[in-house]
Amino acid sequence: MTEQVLEHQLKKYFAYDSFRPGQKEIIRNVLKGENVLGILPTGSGKSICYQLPARILPGITVVVSPLISLMMDQVKQLRATGFKEVVALNSFMDPAERKRVMNHLDAYKLIYISPELLQKAKILDSFKKQIISLLTVDEAHCISQWGHEFRPDYLKLDRVKRQLGNPPVLALSATATPEVQQDIVQHLAMNGCVRHVYPMDRENLSFLVQEAADDQAKQAMISEIAAEFHVPILIYFSSRNDAQEVASALADKLPDRRIAFYHGGMEQLDRISVQQQFMNSQLDLICCTSAFGMGIDKSDIRLVIHYHLPPQLESFIQEIGRAGRDGRRSVSLLLFSPKDMMLPKSFIQHELPHPKSIFTVFRQLKELFLAGGDLPHKEEETAQLFQLNEIQWRFLRQQLEKHGMIKGNRIFYNEAGWDDHCQAIKRQRDEREWLKESKLREMLEWIQEKGCLRRNLYKNFQASYRSVEKQCCSNCGFSFADWDPQPTARQEEASGSWEIKLKELLLS
Amino acid sequence: MLLEAVILTCNSHIKQDRTIAATYHVLTGKRSIQTLQDAHLYALESFFGTAKSLDKQVFDKKVDQLARENLLRQTAPSVYQVSSQGEEWLKHHSQQLPMAYFNGLACHEAGNLFAKRLLLLVQTLTNSQNNHFSFIPVVDHQDAENWVRQFYQANRFQENKLLPQLYKELYHLLKRFSDREAGMFVDRLTGYKNYGMSRFQLAEKYSLPEADVPLYLLAITHQMLTLLEEENTKYRVLTYIRSDLQQSPMLTNSAAITQRLLHQGNTISQIAAKRRLKENTIYDHVVEIALYDANFPTEHFMDRNTHLEIIHAINQKKTQKLKQLKEAVHDEISYFQIRLVLARTNRIKK
Numbered sequence: 001m002t003e004q005v006l007e008h009q010l011k012k013y014f015a016y017d018s019f020r021p022g023q024k025e026i027i028r029n030v031l032k033g034e035n036v037l038g039i040l041p042t043g044s045g046k047s048i049c050y051q052l053p054a055r056i057l058p059g060i061t062v063v064v065s066p067l068i069s070l071m072m073d074q075v076k077q078l079r080a081t082g083f084k085e086v087v088a089l090n091s092f093m094d095p096a097e098r099k100r101v102m103n104h105l106d107a108y109k110l111i112y113i114s115p116e117l118l119q120k121a122k123i124l125d126s127f128k129k130q131i132i133s134l135l136t137v138d139e140a141h142c143i144s145q146w147g148h149e150f151r152p153d154y155l156k157l158d159r160v161k162r163q164l165g166n167p168p169v170l171a172l173s174a175t176a177t178p179e180v181q182q183d184i185v186q187h188l189a190m191n192g193c194v195r196h197v198y199p200m201d202r203e204n205l206s207f208l209v210q211e212a213a214d215d216q217a218k219q220a221m222i223s224e225i226a227a228e229f230h231v232p233i234l235i236y237f238s239s240r241n242d243a244q245e246v247a248s249a250l251a252d253k254l255p256d257r258r259i260a261f262y263h264g265g266m267e268q269l270d271r272i273s274v275q276q277q278f279m280n281s282q283l284d285l286i287c288c289t290s291a292f293g294m295g296i297d298k299s300d301i302r303l304v305i306h307y308h309l310p311p312q313l314e315s316f317i318q319e320i321g322r323a324g325r326d327g328r329r330s331v332s333l334l335l336f337s338p339k340d341m342m343l344p345k346s347f348i349q350h351e352l353p354h355p356k357s358i359f360t361v362f363r364q365l366k367e368l369f370l371a372g373g374d375l376p377h378k379e380e381e382t383a384q385l386f387q388l389n390e391i392q393w394r395f396l397r398q399q400l401e402k403h404g405m406i407k408g409n410r411i412f413y414n415e416a417g418w419d420d421h422c423q424a425i426k427r428q429r430d431e432r433e434w435l436k437e438s439k440l441r442e443m444l445e446w447i448q449e450k451g452c453l454r455r456n457l458y459k460n461f462q463a464s465y466r467s468v469e470k471q472c473c474s475n476c477g478f479s480f481a482d483w484d485p486q487p488t489a490r491q492e493e494a495s496g497s498w499e500i501k502l503k504e505l506l507l508s
Numbered sequence: 509m510l511l512e513a514v515i516l517t518c519n520s521h522i523k524q525d526r527t528i529a530a531t532y533h534v535l536t537g538k539r540s541i542q543t544l545q546d547a548h549l550y551a552l553e554s555f556f557g558t559a560k561s562l563d564k565q566v567f568d569k570k571v572d573q574l575a576r577e578n579l580l581r582q583t584a585p586s587v588y589q590v591s592s593q594g595e596e597w598l599k600h601h602s603q604q605l606p607m608a609y610f611n612g613l614a615c616h617e618a619g620n621l622f623a624k625r626l627l628l629l630v631q632t633l634t635n636s637q638n639n640h641f642s643f644i645p646v647v648d649h650q651d652a653e654n655w656v657r658q659f660y661q662a663n664r665f666q667e668n669k670l671l672p673q674l675y676k677e678l679y680h681l682l683k684r685f686s687d688r689e690a691g692m693f694v695d696r697l698t699g700y701k702n703y704g705m706s707r708f709q710l711a712e713k714y715s716l717p718e719a720d721v722p723l724y725l726l727a728i729t730h731q732m733l734t735l736l737e738e739e740n741t742k743y744r745v746l747t748y749i750r751s752d753l754q755q756s757p758m759l760t761n762s763a764a765i766t767q768r769l770l771h772q773g774n775t776i777s778q779i780a781a782k783r784r785l786k787e788n789t790i791y792d793h794v795v796e797i798a799l800y801d802a803n804f805p806t807e808h809f810m811d812r813n814t815h816l817e818i819i820h821a822i823n824q825k826k827t828q829k830l831k832q833l834k835e836a837v838h839d840e841i842s843y844f845q846i847r848l849v850l851a852r853t854n855r856i857k858k
Binding site: 499505506 | 561627630633634641642643644645646647648650671672674675678679682687690691693694695697698699701702703704705706707708709712
């Protein structure tokens with residue numbers, strides 16, 4: 001397909017005039033049926049790389065994605081642009097609706113699916129009957145033990161790929177170190193893989209790291225900054241509660257700013273409202289958790305603040321990548337207080353089973369086996385049975401399956417290997433913990449960095465970076481005093497009576 | 509304050525007959541026979557399912573708080589009574605609260621769907637009016653989406669008449685509400701390039717506790733449905749939105765199957781055997797059916813004397829408590845028969 005034709009298709013289907021860097025190159029290889037690894041920074045339009053091929057290729061494009069809310073957002077956006085042969089399959093779907101979709105797979109061109117669902121024998125069987133033109137693995141770094149978001153379910157994708165008759169694979173990620181990239185290619189057996197790795201450093205971002213004594217100090221700083229700069233601001237928190245509380249504290253201090261919060265625990269209608277209000281410039285500032293921003297394309301976010309320390313550089317890079325997509329000068333501000341150092345540590349504990357509970361689970365499994373019992377059918381119940389949270393159980397389940405100790409909800413006891421398995425799993429757990437802690441250490445080292453923040457932020461991910469003369473980072477002398485962003489145009493606040501508002505809403 | 513008022517009202521109806529959990533189940537609209545029966549027995553139909561997503565912990569905290577403020581008085585474990593102070597509080601505050609709007613049991617499903625369709629319809633019409641067809645729908649609900657799509661297809665050609673008509677109707681309907689209530693409703697609406705407020709934003713703007721906002725919105729919806737029912741000729745479009753929505757309470761699915769088998773002439777034990785359920789479960793279904801079915805043949809389940817004896821006991825003991833009634837009648841009379849009579853008498857009283 002010639003370049004002109006591709007650009008014409010882009011215009012026709014997505015109303016964009018031109019490709020962003022990397023998109024066209026990746027799409028060209030994908031359309032030739034090659035295996036492609038695409039590392040594109042956040043906000044560069046990764047999804048076009050499979051959405052456009054999905055419209056052109058003869059068969060179905062399957063997209064494996066771990067983020068259910070992102071899937072749904074994308075399906076909504078695609079439907080809004082008129083691409084109706086799109087669907088997202090996930091375990092939260094109404095069973096009847098899912099069955100209906102499964103019976104009509106060939107009616108779709110693009111199918112999003114969660115990794116755990118794609119492994120279900122029944123579902124895989126239905127997919128086997130279809131022509132799969134492209135298997136896209138989104139957030140492909142999840143496949144690597146070295147990645148920051150390792151997901152055991154991703155490890156079985158190589159088998160899925162074989163069962164689907166080895167369709168070409170497009171693996172995409174925004175944050176993958178060279179080691180992780182190697183893991184992805186190897187694990188998905190991407191023979192003759194074409195690699196498109198684009199640098200993730202952003203010249204129009206300036207970095208600020210500032211220490212604050214405590215939460216109060218942080219909030220004082222933020223309200224001062226937000227009062228001075230009337231621009232779209234995003235503030236990331238590691239807990240829903242904090243996002244909510246700080247949002248209302250800021251609203252009190254800054255009565256003329258429109259402030260809201262956003263997190264995964266909100267009712268859907270409220271989530272869409274807040275998200276769209278921000279997109280639509282009805283809001284100035286959002287306090288949010290990491291649930292916000294995936295799949296959102298607001299180009300004029302000027303300032304991204306981290307109220308808490310992210311657990312690793314990867315998520316930090318992803319989140320600041322939402323600032324300044326229009327290319328204008330934007331700022332990332334990370335705040336930390338001495339007590340924050342402990343916070344991510346407790347998250348790590350939350351994600352891995354305690355060594356003692358591994359031992360307990362082994363004992364319980366053996367007892368259950370000898371009593372002729374199975375595990376409960378529901379994951380939540382099993383987790384509860386072992387007094388683990390679901391993340392911890394997911395880790396352990398994958399390990400137990402790997403050692404052939406459980407299959408589905410059946411237990412397979414084998415006295416000879418039992419203790420060895422227990423030791424091996426404990427070692428695995430310790431390795432994970434060590435990895436997560438070293439990720440955290442990287443983050444901590446970065447905030448305590450004396451040299452250029454820009455250089456050191458990207459050094460683990462790519463060989464070089466584009467240096468910036470002015471307004472680089474706090475260590476290179478940048479401060480808010482040097483920043484002069486264009487303020488948001490003041491909008492007439494519709495403060496009239498409901499009668500006026502109703503009339504405006506419906507009749508203008 | 510609305511949530512407190514609703515909890516107090518429910519509890520003052522229930523008195524000390526049940527634990528506080530009964531109030532919680534009525535508010536969250538638990539589809540169990542016990543809860544449906546409670547709703548009828550204590551005349552709480554209008555509050556049934558009015559706080560569907562109320563978290564148990566939030567509810568428990570509220571109850572504790574009401575007890576601390578001496579509006580509720582704990583009389584036994586998990587049993588509360590509205591104190592005289594609480595009654596006073598209710599009398600004082602109820603007037604400014606939209607308590608009378610609620611019509612929970614009758615509007616159970618209809619209210620929810622009506623609101624969703626209306627929100628989505630306004631968003632769709634205002635966007636298409638501006639030739640903007642790629643908007644993110646605020647309502648993510650299959651039925652509402654299908655309905656709006658069909659409606660839009662069918663009325664595409666008179667599109668420019670639709671919005672003015674809808675405006676006129678909404679204006680007149682909202683005039684029947686207080687300015688505050690109408691404001692809340694309008695602020696929730698999403699139009700072209702103007703997204704409506706989230707419940708937290710509404711809470712802020714109207715100085716309400718967060719938990720009250722969904723209750724207010726639901727109360728307004730229920731009252732709208734009531735007004736539409738009374739004056740349906742005035743509101744063509746709005747009436748059409750609710751025309752196919754069932755406004756009568758439905759039996760639980762399982763009870764509906766039992767009802768069908770009963771109509772086919774099966775006995776209780778036959779039904780239990782066919783459905784592989786316990787006979788007691790089938791009895792529960794029968795009581796539920798008796799609550800709704802105006803033509804329910806009570807005489808199939810007891811003779812005239814038994815019926816009269818139970819009614820006598822109810823009148824004499826002035827109670828609805830099963831245990832006390834059971835003690836007051838002959839041993840051969842079963843709990844099931846007493847419950848059946850209670851269900852029928854409560855039905856008639858209304």
